[in-house]
Amino acid sequence: MSKAEASLERLLKVFTKPESKDSRLAKIEQQLSDNVADFLSQHVVSRSTSLEHIEQDFNAWQIPEEPEFVSTHAQTILDNLVANSVNTYSPHFIGHMTSALPYFHLSLAKLLVGLNQxxxxxxxxxxxxxxxxxxxxxxxxxxxxxxxxxxxxxxxxxxxxxxxxxxxxxxxxxxxxxxxxxxxxxxxxxxxxxxxxxxxxxxxxxxxxxxxxxxxxxxxxxxxxxxxxxxxxxxxxxxxxxxxxxxxxxxxxxxxxxxxxxxxxxxxxxxxxxxxxxxxxxxxxxxxxxxxxxxxxxxxxxxxxxxxxxxxxxxxxxxxxxxxxxxxxxxxxxxxxxxxxxxxxxxxxxxxxxxxxxxxxxxxxxxxxxxxxxxxxxxxxxxxxxxxxxxxLGRQGYELLVDQSMQKARQFAELIKQHPEFELTTEPTLCLLTYRLRPSSIQRRLASAEESTSINPILDELTVSVQKQQREAGKSFVSRTRLEIDRYAGQPITVFRVVLANPLTTEEHLKEILEEQLTIASTSKHWLAFEEDAKAS
Missing domain, CATH: 3.40.640.10 (Type I PLP-dependent aspartate aminotransferase-like (Major domain))
Structure with a gap:
């Protein structure tokens, strides 16, 4: 393969709009667009690649002395950056205030960059x-x-x-x-x-x-x-x-x-x-x-x-x-x-x-x-x-999106309330809510103020472990935080946090997220210990 040169002629081409849709730059642009579209259509939140592994692709600190072809760098972007990004469009990504976007924004973004105002x-x-x-x-x-x-x-x-x-x-x-x-x-x-x-x-x-x-x-x-x-x-x-x-x-x-x-x-x-x-x-x-x-x-x-x-x-x-x-x-x-x-x-x-x-x-x-x-x-x-x-979208379009998100949060809250292994910790006011795993084997013990004080730190560890494992698996994502809850006399507890703003997320997706969390938790040492204690009592 020929080598890219640092010449004024080449630099001018980089700054010039492609003359034809069949030009090399135009084809590279189309390849990038198609790749992003494919990435966003996947339901996986992220690859199960560790951050430490990804950092190896970005270890150089020297500015490259010589230029490289746009096509070469475009492929690097696809392989190292896009492939290891977080798919915030995924209906299983419900952990943060970032969501799927109306698709017209991708075209408008190109216009925004092109005009460079x-x-x-x-x-x-x-x-x-x-x-x-x-x-x-x-x-x-x-x-x-x-x-x-x-x-x-x-x-x-x-x-x-x-x-x-x-x-x-x-x-x-x-x-x-x-x-x-x-x-x-x-x-x-x-x-x-x-x-x-x-x-x-x-x-x-x-x-x-x-x-x-x-x-x-x-x-x-x-x-x-x-x-x-x-x-x-x-x-x-x-x-x-x-x-x-x-x-x-x-x-x-x-x-x-x-x-x-x-x-x-x-x-x-x-x-x-x-x-x-x-x-x-x-x-x-x-x-x-x-x-x-x-x-x-x-x-x-x-x-x-x-x-x-x-x-x-x-x-x-x-x-x-x-x-x-x-x-x-x-x-x-x-x-x-x-x-x-x-x-x-x-x-x-x-x-x-x-x-x-x-x-x-x-x-x-x-x-x-x-x-x-x-x-x-x-x-x-x-x-x-x-x-x-x-x-x-208009006001009416936004109204539909807001109403749908709030309704979805209420539906998820009901799913959690009805599930014997979960506990809703804050009711949704908008489309956010928090919850945690609460094994049915310890529900009675949590009703005791004295026992809850000793059990809650163990549940905190369980919540952190499940959240990390679910994130690293890459299929779905919820975040976590710590809150003081009235029912536990203000004792801080660690909880899952979800934001149900993605219009692509359905009740079925939410059930899958709960099921994945339960599957991860049921093999943990804390969960197994709770079950053993329940059998012994």
């Missing part, structure tokens, strides 16, 4: 800028439902922003709390604001000892990152215990009053609309009132649960979200858009001005450039994917 500035995105603003407007209306003249005034305004599009919920949450901090320590008299003078000067001017953010114990880890990045300190991300998996408004109010009586300032209460571990929703309506009483910002992290607003039958469970100063929603979760599509929405369109930045060469004052109010600078036009889904 940069949304930091209109000069590098043009039509993508008003498109993104339209998407933010549509999602703002879904949450806040303002009158028509509100959106006519603010949708494409250079002075206001209905929100910020970003790569995901982490950046969205950080942006929301960044805005909250800058508003709380805004310019006042001789003080030019925290954005210019810094946190220490802001605290001194306003007479605060510390600033804190309050959430439930189920709050996302991005909130801890936020207080770190904003200079508040990780100890100022305060979480309250919640065996019910929800933040108590009464506890939040009392804690906030005590904290502020010590010369501190509660910056924000963060309500969770769909916790990542259990899918629970905080009492948003009551928490909004608590935030108002305490004089702090109210942010809702609806990265997961925000899509519930599409459902007329279920949107009531997010009652109070419209009172939030800001809301995070991830389109790459329950809106079935590829990874990298999140947003934060602001009730007050002027709030984003608290973090507005300008630069003479790119983000000039008075422009409509989106980069002036976002943490990220250069980023692609992922809003196009959301725009496409909102039009191709």
């Amino acid at each position: 940069n949304l930091v500035k209109i000069e590098t995105s043009k039509a993508f800028t008003p498109l993104e603003r339209q998407v933010l407007g549509m999602m703002h209306q879904l949450v806040y439902d303002q009158p028509e003249d509100f959106y006519q005034q603010h949708l494409h305004s250079a002075q206001y922003s209905l929100g910020t599009f970003c790569s995901g919920g982490t950046i969205a949450n950080i942006t929301a709390l960044w805005v909250a901090r800058n508003k709380a320590l805004a310019a006042d008299g001789q003080f030019r604001g925290v954005a210019k003078e810094g946190l220490a000067a802001g605290l001194q001017h306003y007479g605060y000892r510390k600033l804190a953010i309050l959430s439930s114990k189920r709050g996302h880890y991005s909130l801890s990152k936020s207080v770190d990045l904003l200079g508040l300190g990780r100890e100022q991300f305060v979480t309250l215990d919640n065996a019910s998996q929800r933040l108590s408004p009464e506890k939040a109010l009392k804690w906030g009053q005590d904290y502020q009586s010590q010369g501190n300032k509660l910056l924000a209460i963060v309500g969770i609309a769909g916790t990542t571990e259990t899918g629970h929703i905080d009492p948003l309506d009551e928490l909004a009132d608590v935030a108002k009483e305490l004089g702090c910002s109210f942010h809702v992290d609806a990265a997961w649960g925000g899509a519930t607003l599409f459902s007329k039958a279920h949107r009531h469970i997010l009652k109070g979200i419209e009172k939030a100063d800001s809301v995070t929603i991830d389109a790459h979760k329950q809106m079935y858009v590829p990874m990298g599509a999140g947003m934060v929405l602001f009730k007050n369109p002027s709030d984003s001005n608290a973090v507005r930045h300008h630069a003479q060469y790119i983000l000039r004052a008075g422009s409509k450039d989106l980069g002036s109010t976002s943490i990220e600078g250069s980023r692609n036009g992922m809003a196009m994917m959301v725009h496409a889904s909102l039009h191709i």
